[in-house]
Amino acid sequence: MKLAQNISPSLVNNIKTCSLRWCYSQLRVPKIPVYVKEADFGISGHSAIKKYFESISNKPTEKEIRQTAENAFGVVTSMKTKLRRSIDNFVNFEISRLRTWQIYKPKLVEAHLKNTPEEIYRKVNFMPPVGFKSIVDFYGSGILIDWKFGEVDHITDLFQFQLGFMTMQLEWSGNPVNKAYLVSLVSGQILEQPQTTESWVIYNIKNILGQIESNDFRPNKCGLCNYCEYKLRCDLQCQYLCMNG
Numbered sequence: 001m002k003l004a005q006n007i008s009p010s011l012v013n014n015i016k017t018c019s020l021r022w023c024y025s026q027l028r029v030p031k032i033p034v035y036v037k038e039a040d041f042g043i044s045g046h047s048a049i050k051k052y053f054e055s056i057s058n059k060p061t062e063k064e065i066r067q068t069a070e071n072a073f074g075v076v077t078s079m080k081t082k083l084r085r086s087i088d089n090f091v092n093f094e095i096s097r098l099r100t101w102q103i104y105k106p107k108l109v110e111a112h113l114k115n116t117p118e119e120i121y122r123k124v125n126f127m128p129p130v131g132f133k134s135i136v137d138f139y140g141s142g143i144l145i146d147w148k149f150g151e152v153d154h155i156t157d158l159f160q161f162q163l164g165f166m167t168m169q170l171e172w173s174g175n176p177v178n179k180a181y182l183v184s185l186v187s188g189q190i191l192e193q194p195q196t197t198e199s200w201v202i203y204n205i206k207n208i209l210g211q212i213e214s215n216d217f218r219p220n221k222c223g224l225c226n227y228c229e230y231k232l233r234c235d236l237q238c239q240y241l242c243m244n245g
């Protein structure tokens with residue numbers, strides 16, 4: 001299959017979670033729309049954080065942090081219990097940053113980073129068929145933060161890849177990363193990225209590109225199936241393959 005979109009952490013996540021589902025989406029197989037409230041919650045939460053940093057002053061008081069967060073998250077209307085926990089954890093995290101960081105306001109918030117194949121070739125001597133892109137939630141004082149609105153209790157390989165990919169792109173754009181954290185706002189967990197090399201990130205990208213080129217797409221029956229827009233098609237196809245060996 002020919003790749004028609006840039007390589008991003010979410011593309012790699014989608015292929016690694018269920019490559020068949022990703023393949024269906026690329027082939028524009030008709031889908032049955034499914035409303036996933038957790039996804040909706042995550043999107044609204046990220047918009048709220050962006051709004052928060054647009055509104056907060058350079059040197060806020062703790063009271064201002066609380067008030068600005070309440071106002072910004074006011075647009076989120078779903079999952080009330082998780083929302084309350086997320087606001088409280090966000091406020092605690094920000095107050096802690098205010099007390100310990102010299103510069104409070106981040107340099108980048110929800111920033112879109114892109115690299116062309118030519119740029120990538122110059123950096124790592126490897127020319128992919130498409131460019132790289134990602135959205136960085138937060139970068140400031142040499143620290144990258146990825147906010148999560150789901151329950152996360154450890155750094156999986158996929159999260160490590162995601163942080164490593166964004167670290168690589170930030171450094172290529174002249175923004176050195178000393179540390180990278182995944183902050184789960186629902187649980188309050190702060191997880192630090194394990195040591196990740198650029199060559200490991202590129203190795204994973206090459207593997208994914210190889211899988212796409214060889215049309216190696218398989219179903220991965222998992223929790224995601226309950227929310228999958230292609231479940232009917234997938235179940236029928238799997239039954240057909242079973243019946244026909």
Ligand code: SF4
Nearest residue numbers: 018219220225228234
């Ligand atoms: S139903 Fe499950 S296995 Fe089938 S495509 Fe969807 S996510 Fe993949």
